[in-house]
Amino acid sequence: xxxxxxxxxxxxxxxxxxxxxxxxxxxxxxxxxxxxxxxxxxxxxxxxxxxxxxxxxxxxxxxxxxxxxxxxxxxxxxxxxxxxxxxxxxxxxxxxxxxxxxxxxxxxxxxxxxxxxxxxxxxxxxxxxx
Numbered sequence: 001x002x003x004x005x006x007x008x009x010x011x012x013x014x015x016x017x018x019x020x021x022x023x024x025x026x027x028x029x030x031x032x033x034x035x036x037x038x039x040x041x042x043x044x045x046x047x048x049x050x051x052x053x054x055x056x057x058x059x060x061x062x063x064x065x066x067x068x069x070x071x072x073x074x075x076x077x078x079x080x081x082x083x084x085x086x087x088x089x090x091x092x093x094x095x096x097x098x099x100x101x102x103x104x105x106x107x108x109x110x111x112x113x114x115x116x117x118x119x120x121x122x123x124x125x126x127x128x129x130x
Contacts, residue, residue, distance in 0.1 A: 006113075006114055009113035009114045009117070012106065012110040013110045014059075015046065015057050016103050016110065017107060018046050019048075019103040019106075020100070022044040022046050022062070026043045027091075027096050029041045030091045030096075033072075033077060033086045033087070034079065035079045035081060036071065036081045036087050039067035039068075040066070040067055040088060040089045041089040042089070043091045043096075044062050045064070045065070047059070047060045065089070066090050068090070069087045069088050069089050071085045071087060071088075072088050
């Protein structure tokens with residue numbers, strides 16, 4: 001049971017770490033400008049799925065945001081088209097920051113589960129020694 005808790009919480013930590021990676025990549029590219037002839041940077045969203053039985057959770061894959069992005073009028077930008085437009089990703093910073101907090105708290109909660117399960121297992125070993 002203790003090893004199950006460690007394995008399940010460890011798998012959740014892995015999912016949360018990948019979620020944090022995706023969010024940080026999205027935030028880092030929020031101001032990535034491209035010409036209108038190119039696709040906008042596409043935000044990446046992690047798709048998680050429960051493992052079979054009680055084995056934890058894993059990353060099933062990723063979903064991507066719109067390649068259309070949003071057109072912004074910036075005639076002074078060297079990447080601007082003849083009409084003065086450039087393409088930015090359609091990423092909402094407030095939403096990404098909210099997701100960042102949730103992913104961070106989830107990671108921390110699962111790390112605490114691993115620590116507590118490890119402590120319980122060590123205590124059980126000490127009882128067996130006496």
